[in-house]
Amino acid sequence: MADHHHHEEFKLNDPDFSRLNQKLDRRNFLTKTSMGIGALALGSLFGNKLMGNSARPEISNATADMEQEILKALPHFAPKAKRIVYLFMSGGPSQIETFDFKPKLVNLMGQDLPESVRKGQRLTGMSANQSALPMVPSYYKFNQHGQNQTWVSDLLPFTAKVVDDLCIVKSMHSEAINHDPAITFFQTGNQLPGRPSIGSWLSYGLGSDNENLPTFIVLVSKNGQKDQPLYARLWGNGFLPSKHQGVQFGSGKDPVLFLNNPEGYDGADRKEMLEYLSKLNQMQNSTYGDPEVDARISQYEMAYRMQTSVPEVMNVADEPEEVFELYGPDSKDPGTYAANCLLARKLLEKDVKFVQLYHQGWDQHDNLPSGIASQCKATDQATAALITDLKRRGLLEDTLVIWGGEFGRTVYSQGKLTANNYGRDHHPRCFTMWMAGAGVKPGISFGETDDFSYNIVKDPVHVHDFQATLLHLMGVDHERLTYKSQGRRFRLTDVEGKIVKGILT
Amino acid sequence: MMLLDIFTFSGRLHPLIVHLPIGFIILAAFFDILSYRPKYQHLKQTIRLVLLIGFIAAVLACTFGYVLSLGGDYDRDTLSNHKFSGITLALICGLLYLCSAEKFGKYLQVGGKVFSALLVGLVVLMSYSGHQGASLTHGNDYLTFRTLMQQEREKPETVEQAMLFEDVIQPILQNKCTQCHRDGKRKGELSLESLVEINKGGKNGKAVVAGKLDSSELFKRITLDEDHKDFMPSDGKPPLTKNEVNLISWWIKEGNVDAGITVADLKNTTALKPMVAVFLGFEGFADPEDGGTETAEAINPGIPHVVDTMSITSLRNKGVRVRMMLKKPVMLDVTLPPKSGVKLNDIIPDIAKLAKNIVWLNFSENDLTDQDLDFLPSLTNLEKLRLEKNPVTDQVSNYLTSLAYLDAVNLNETNITDKGILKLKENPRIQRIYNWKTNASEGKLD
Numbered sequence: 001m002a003d004h005h006h007h008e009e010f011k012l013n014d015p016d017f018s019r020l021n022q023k024l025d026r027r028n029f030l031t032k033t034s035m036g037i038g039a040l041a042l043g044s045l046f047g048n049k050l051m052g053n054s055a056r057p058e059i060s061n062a063t064a065d066m067e068q069e070i071l072k073a074l075p076h077f078a079p080k081a082k083r084i085v086y087l088f089m090s091g092g093p094s095q096i097e098t099f100d101f102k103p104k105l106v107n108l109m110g111q112d113l114p115e116s117v118r119k120g121q122r123l124t125g126m127s128a129n130q131s132a133l134p135m136v137p138s139y140y141k142f143n144q145h146g147q148n149q150t151w152v153s154d155l156l157p158f159t160a161k162v163v164d165d166l167c168i169v170k171s172m173h174s175e176a177i178n179h180d181p182a183i184t185f186f187q188t189g190n191q192l193p194g195r196p197s198i199g200s201w202l203s204y205g206l207g208s209d210n211e212n213l214p215t216f217i218v219l220v221s222k223n224g225q226k227d228q229p230l231y232a233r234l235w236g237n238g239f240l241p242s243k244h245q246g247v248q249f250g251s252g253k254d255p256v257l258f259l260n261n262p263e264g265y266d267g268a269d270r271k272e273m274l275e276y277l278s279k280l281n282q283m284q285n286s287t288y289g290d291p292e293v294d295a296r297i298s299q300y301e302m303a304y305r306m307q308t309s310v311p312e313v314m315n316v317a318d319e320p321e322e323v324f325e326l327y328g329p330d331s332k333d334p335g336t337y338a339a340n341c342l343l344a345r346k347l348l349e350k351d352v353k354f355v356q357l358y359h360q361g362w363d364q365h366d367n368l369p370s371g372i373a374s375q376c377k378a379t380d381q382a383t384a385a386l387i388t389d390l391k392r393r394g395l396l397e398d399t400l401v402i403w404g405g406e407f408g409r410t411v412y413s414q415g416k417l418t419a420n421n422y423g424r425d426h427h428p429r430c431f432t433m434w435m436a437g438a439g440v441k442p443g444i445s446f447g448e449t450d451d452f453s454y455n456i457v458k459d460p461v462h463v464h465d466f467q468a469t470l471l472h473l474m475g476v477d478h479e480r481l482t483y484k485s486q487g488r489r490f491r492l493t494d495v496e497g498k499i500v501k502g503i504l505t
Numbered sequence: 506m507m508l509l510d511i512f513t514f515s516g517r518l519h520p521l522i523v524h525l526p527i528g529f530i531i532l533a534a535f536f537d538i539l540s541y542r543p544k545y546q547h548l549k550q551t552i553r554l555v556l557l558i559g560f561i562a563a564v565l566a567c568t569f570g571y572v573l574s575l576g577g578d579y580d581r582d583t584l585s586n587h588k589f590s591g592i593t594l595a596l597i598c599g600l601l602y603l604c605s606a607e608k609f610g611k612y613l614q615v616g617g618k619v620f621s622a623l624l625v626g627l628v629v630l631m632s633y634s635g636h637q638g639a640s641l642t643h644g645n646d647y648l649t650f651r652t653l654m655q656q657e658r659e660k661p662e663t664v665e666q667a668m669l670f671e672d673v674i675q676p677i678l679q680n681k682c683t684q685c686h687r688d689g690k691r692k693g694e695l696s697l698e699s700l701v702e703i704n705k706g707g708k709n710g711k712a713v714v715a716g717k718l719d720s721s722e723l724f725k726r727i728t729l730d731e732d733h734k735d736f737m738p739s740d741g742k743p744p745l746t747k748n749e750v751n752l753i754s755w756w757i758k759e760g761n762v763d764a765g766i767t768v769a770d771l772k773n774t775t776a777l778k779p780m781v782a783v784f785l786g787f788e789g790f791a792d793p794e795d796g797g798t799e800t801a802e803a804i805n806p807g808i809p810h811v812v813d814t815m816s817i818t819s820l821r822n823k824g825v826r827v828r829m830m831l832k833k834p835v836m837l838d839v840t841l842p843p844k845s846g847v848k849l850n851d852i853i854p855d856i857a858k859l860a861k862n863i864v865w866l867n868f869s870e871n872d873l874t875d876q877d878l879d880f881l882p883s884l885t886n887l888e889k890l891r892l893e894k895n896p897v898t899d900q901v902s903n904y905l906t907s908l909a910y911l912d913a914v915n916l917n918e919t920n921i922t923d924k925g926i927l928k929l930k931e932n933p934r935i936q937r938i939y940n941w942k943t944n945a946s947e948g949k950l951d
Contacts, residue, residue, distance in 0.1 A: 078804060078831045078864075082838070209826060209840070351826075351840070394915035394939035397889060398865070475830065489732075 074205050079475030080439025080505070082209070082398040084202070085344050085355045087383060089375075090183060091228055091362030094409040094424050095432040096453050097138045097372050100170050101151035104451045105137035105411065113412045117454050124177055126365060126414060127425040133412035135452065136422045139369040148443045155376040158384035164443040165387055165396070166434045167503050171447020171456045174407050174428040174463050179228045179363070182406035182428065186463055187234045189492045196238035196483070198467065199354035201492045202474060203244040205481045209351040212309035214247040214302065216354045217347055222251055222335035223378055225361030235356060239485035242295040243302075246356065249343070251335025255314050259306055267307070274300055313346050326389060328381035338382035345389050348399055362405055366415050366423035387436055396437040400473055404433030411452045430456050433466070439473040439505055446503050461500050468497035469504070516572035523566040523638065529559030530598060530631055534624045556602040563595035570638075578685070578692040579641050587641060590634035597627050644687045644698075664781050665769035670700065673784055674756050677749045678703075681738055697723075700764055715760040724757055752780050805910050808834035808886050812862050816855040823852055836864040843870035843894075849877045860884050869915070870894035875901050886910055893917035893939070899925030906932045913937040921945050 096102060113133040127133070142151045146164040159166075176182035181191035188195035196204070199216035208215040218235045235246025249255045261267040278297050285293040316339075323342065324331050330338035337359045344355045359379055364371040383403060390396045408431025409424035416422075430449045436442065448458040468478040471492065478497050482489040533555040539545040540552070570591060574584055601623060604615050615623070661667040678686075678697045685692040688702070695707025703723075706712045712723040719725075726737035727745050738744060745753070755777050768774055768781060812835035817827050820839070824847055830836040837859060841847060849871075856863070860883045868878075873895040881890075881904035892901065893915045902925040905911060911934055916925075922944045929935055 073832075075829070075831060078836055082828075209828060210842075392917075392939070392941045394891065394893065394913070394917060394937075394941075397913050397915075397937070 071205065073480065075475030076477035076480055077472065077475050079473065080398070081400040081437065081473040083348050083351065083353050083355070084199075084400045084402065084470070084474070085348060085386070086198070086357070086402045087341075087379075087386075087404075088183075088186075088356060088358045089362050089379070089403065089405040090224070090230060090358050090360045091179065091364075092182070092405045092407045092409060092426055092431070093362040093375070094364065094368065094372060095170070095430065095449075096409065096411065096424070097140055097155060097368070098153050098376075099151075099168055099432040099434070100408075100430075100449055100453045101142045101153075102137065102411075102449075102451060102453050103142075105135060105453075108135045108452075109137055110134045110417060113452070113454070117450065117452050119455075121429070122177075123410075124426055127410070127412070130414070133410075134417045135411050136413045136417055136424075139420070139422075140373075146443065150443070150445060155373060156380045158381045162384045162387045162391075162436075165391060165436045167436060167440040167442060168432060168434045168445045169447055169461050169466075169500075169503065170430070170432045170445055170449055171458065171460045172404065172408075172431045172433050172463070172466065173456060173460055174431075177407065177426050177428050179406060179426075180231075182426075183230075183234060186406050186466075188238065189464065189467055189494050193231075193233050194238055195490065196240045196244065196492075197235045197246060198470065198492060199235060199246050199356055200237040200240050200244040201471070201481060202354050202476070204240045204483065205471075205476050206353065206474065209353055211302075212305045213313065213347070213350055213352050214306075215352065216244065216246040217352055217356070218246040218248040219340040219343060219355070219357045220248065221337040221340055221357065221359040221378075223330065223337060224359040224375075228360060228363055230358055230360065234358075239490070240483055241291050243298050246354075249310075249314070251339070256303075256306060256310055259303060259310060261307075270304060270307075274304055309350075313350055314343065316342060316346070323389070327385040330378070331382065331385075337379050338385075341382040341386045342389075345386060345393075345395075348390070348395060349393070364409070364423060365425060367421060368409075368423050369421060390437065398438045400438045400440065400470070401436040402433065402470070403435075405431065407431055408453075411454050427454070429454060435503070440503050441505055444503070446500070459500075459502060462496065462498075464493040464497035465500050468493050469500045472499045473504075512572060513576060515569055516576055519566060519569035519573045520642065522562065522569055523635075525562035526559045526566055526595070526598070527631060527635065529555050529562060530594075530624075530627055533559060533601075534621075534628050537621050537624050553602065553605040556598060556605060560595065560598045560602050563591075563598050567591055567595050578690065578694075580688065580691050583637055583640050587634055587637035590630060590637060594627065594630050594634055597623070597630070601627065641690065644683070644690070660785065661767075664778050664785070664787065666767055667781055667785060668765060668767050669756060669771065669777075669781075670764045670766070673752055673781055677745065677753065677784075681743065681745050681749070684742070685738075713757055716758060718754060718757055721757050724754060727753070748780055748783050752777075752784060755780065804831075804834065804836075805886055805888075807861070808836055808864065809861050810834045812837070813858045816858040820852060820855045820859075823847060823855075825852055825855075830864060835862045837862045838865040838867075839863050840867040841869075841871050845871055847871070849873065853880055856880060857883060861886055863887060864910075865889045867891040868895065873897060878904060881905060882907055884908065889913045891915040892919060895919055897921070899928065901925065902928035905929060905935070908932065909934055911935050913939075915939040916943060916945075917941040919943055 096105075111134065113135055118133075122128070138153065141154045143154060143160070144150065145152050145160040148164060150163045150166075150168070152160040152163055174182055174185060176185050176191050184193055185191045187197045197216075199218075203215035206215075216235065220230060232248065235248065237243075237245035247256065250257065254260055261270070277300060281293050281297045284290075285297075319342070327338045327342050330336040331342050333339055337357070340357050344357060347355050359375075361375055362372070387396070387401060390399055390401065407426055407428040410427040412425075413422035414425040430453060446459060447456060447461060449455065450457050471478045471481065478491060478493045478499075482491050484490075533552050536545075536548040536552050536555065540547075540549040570588070574588065601620070604620060661672055667673060682697045684690075686695045686697040686707075688696050688698055691707075693707045693709065695712055696702040696705075697712070703712055706722070709722050711720065714720040723737075726735055727750055729736040731744060736744075759771070759773075768777065771777070810833055817837075820827050824842065824845055826840040826842065828838040828840070830838050839856070839859070841852075857880065860880075863884050864886055866884065866887060866889070869891045870893070873892070875897050878892070878897065878901055881887075881901075885908065887908050888910050889912060890905070894917070896919065897916070898920045899922055901916075901919075901921070905914060906928065911932060914929060914935060914937070917939050918941070920943070921940055923946055926938060926940060926945045929938055
């Protein structure tokens with residue numbers, strides 16, 4: 001074993017690789033020499049004005065494409081946030097039972113939703129055929145909390161305690177009315193699958209702050225009801241190079257699949273193996289020029305580093321008992337929302353740029369009072385604990401926390417309305433999200449809905465506006481971060497998106 | 506595809522090749538005149554060869570020139586003058602070669618003086634043709650006596666003194682449009698060189714209609730999406746800035762103000778004045794495109810626009826993470842990874858060179874003591890400082906009282922006490938102090 005016989009350079013006799021050894025042919029000569037003239041011209045155009053310093057001239061290379069030029073300009077603004085944790089409440093949590101307090105609904109209980117409010121909106125197939133659309137107030141009481149006396153539902157006692165740190169946006173609105181398009185829209189800026197997720201865009205634009213861990217990490221709670229599926233493409237890289245895709249950490253023995261050494265292999269010569277593999281891959285790449293080969297090389301290297309970094313960050317044995325108490329009893333059970341919140345804090349401490357949690361089960365078409373109560377119970381304490389923990393550690397200074405679903409829920413009951421039970425259908429016209437931390441005003445509510453929580457009456461915030469603001473806080477101009485695919489330049493916010501200046505500090 | 510590329514490529518070689526016949530024909534004429542002196546009589550022999558090379562070069566230049574003329578929108582008259590004078594030139598050059606050649610010389614006998622006269626005439630014709638060619642690429646007024654006499658307008662001292670057309674609109678058009686839209690080239694049959702020409706318009710009608718943005722083709726074209734095929738300037742040439750577009754829009758809306766009118770003569774100029782000030786680069790007016798007004802306000806003006814990149818590289822090589830937060834000015838976020846084992850003395854020289862650029866600094870969990878941190882007062886633009894999980898004491902507060910931009914200090918899990926916190930509070934700028942898990946009494950001082 002000790003004597004490896006591959007000390008000489010590889011030489012591949014496969015005809016596919018023959019071009020490697022060929023001299024410049026006529027066509028190549030013409031292309032390369034004319035490019036060379038272009039390169040000279042470009043070099044003198046760009047010069048080394050960059051950064052006003054001539055110590056290390058960076059001569060622009062004509063082959064460096066558009067992409068490099070775009071990335072060189074980043075960041076566009078001084079960033080307020082260095083990392084983001086996005087708590088995605090998948091299924092569409094009801095705004096009416098959580099943050100959007102509508103006391104007037106109490107007197108309207110059971111009355112039909114006025115046409116003047118609905119304005120002919122098309123409903124989903126689930127409630128469009130109902131003979132009546134009886135309005136229903138929140139089953140749960142609201143109380144005022146914090147210095148700013150913000151109304152918060154009794155379902156969220158822990159969140160209520162940190163409400164002065166939150167910037168609650170009550171005027172979110174989306175274009176999609178069903179789960180998958182709506183989540184895909186939130187995550188990628190388009191209802192159709194195939195575009196890169198927010199975290200992938202940030203990884204592409206800003207790179208990594210910790211080369212031992214992925215830039216974009218995804219944690220999915222095991223204790224959310226899996227009534228609506230989540231697909232890995234929601235954290236996919238779309239057309240961006242695949243090293244920007246979100247990496248899902250699981251809760252079992254192998255948090256990252258296939259990362260551990262296989263049984264019976266001690267891993268001692270792993271590094272050597274990877275070096276040779278990378279050499280082979282580079283050969284492949286110089287023949288085919290496929291960027292995915294580069295991605296493959298860097299993924300192997302990342303996986304190698306993660307063999308030590310992941311067990312370290314997943315290990316919560318060093319956390320004092322007080323931390324588990326803060327996050328709640330679930331936090332000792334790996335894979336629960338609470339345990340994931342704790343894990344998220346540890347990842348953020350390691351400067352992972354984008355951590356995304358998903359908690360499913362917010363889709364209360366029926367039995368909403370009991371359903372939403374158990375959802376809140378599973379998430380409320382840990383969510384508030386994450387805020388508290390980040391704040392006391394000083395991490396809320398440069399971390400942005402985001403909480404929200406893909407749409408809201410209707411004011412009218414889906415299905416039969418009784419004194420103790422009702423359901424609510426999907427409602428994209430208004431819903432509530434909140435943000436906290438770097439760059440957003442703490443303790444405010446932004447935007448207003450009408451008395452029915454049906455239409456927005458003040459400061460609407462579209463999904464693209466939210467995305468534009470998120471990128472802005474990270475120092476990125478959403479109009480300038482683009483990637484060319486299939487002949488067209490794409491943005492996260494497509495052709496829309498306005499920064500929500502009202503919530504920025 | 507490849508064929509087409511070589512075609513246009515060779516066309517673009519015309520301006521290069523064209524100088525070869527110029528050189529050879531002048532050389533031939535020069536030799537011819539010199540050869541009248543006995544000392545240089547032998548040069549007579551070489552003229553033939555020089556003319557032959559000149560002829561071949563001239564034919565090549567004509568061919569490439571023809572290819573080039575197919576691709577561009579050039580002024581028709583100038584182009585045909587250039588074309589025919591160029592071809593004639595090549596033909597005469599060839600004939601003169603034949604005259605001097607032994608084989609054909611007997612059929613085309615010309616006397617020595619006549620030959621010289623023809624050669625000089627050829628040089629004159631060449632100068633004419635060359636001038637036409639230069640007019641095509643550089644514009645009619647590139648090399649004329651008028652240019653020699655013209656005076657550049659001095660930059661006005663105030664916004665009021667500035668003439669809207671001469672000092673603002675015309676320079677914009679000259680910078681961004683007249684490379685193609687000028688008297689000689691007239692792409693789209695449009696010239697934007699003078700007010701008269703602007704008002705004439707081009708192939709697609711009026712370029713500018715006084716008071717009507719919608720019907721002004723020029724305004725339409727500069728405000729299209731950059732990817733639109735009709736967008737101007739075309740072919741990826743630098744587009745107009747937002748401010749320039751706004752100025753042109755104002756100028757058209759207000760009835761495309763005539764020449765010779767200053768801003769002071771105009772009415773309703775509240776919106777116009779700042780735009781003109783930005784365009785003329787008066788102090789205190791930043792172009793909102795450069796960094797954006799709202800962000801520019803918040804940025805500390807003391808942060809330098811340059812940075813010692815060698816020190817950044819050096820820090821990175823030593824395992825320190827240096828993140829570029831902004832490029833103009835250069836703001837840095839410097840992080841020493843926890844338990845890095847890096848000796849502070851190794852990195853202090855680099856830190857010192859970047860002192861004014863460092864805006865965020867994170868040295869947490871690196872077993873640092875007060876003595877290690879005595880460089881902190883030099884980081885005059887520091888906004889956020891993280892020192893948590895280091896055995897630092899109250900002493901460290903003394904380093905931070907003078908920092909005029911420091912917003913947040915993280916001293917969690919250090920040996921800080923109330924005394925140190927009180928000292929920190931002497932710096933009125935500090936908004937947030939983190940002292941979790943220390944002996945300082947939480948809350949009381951917050």
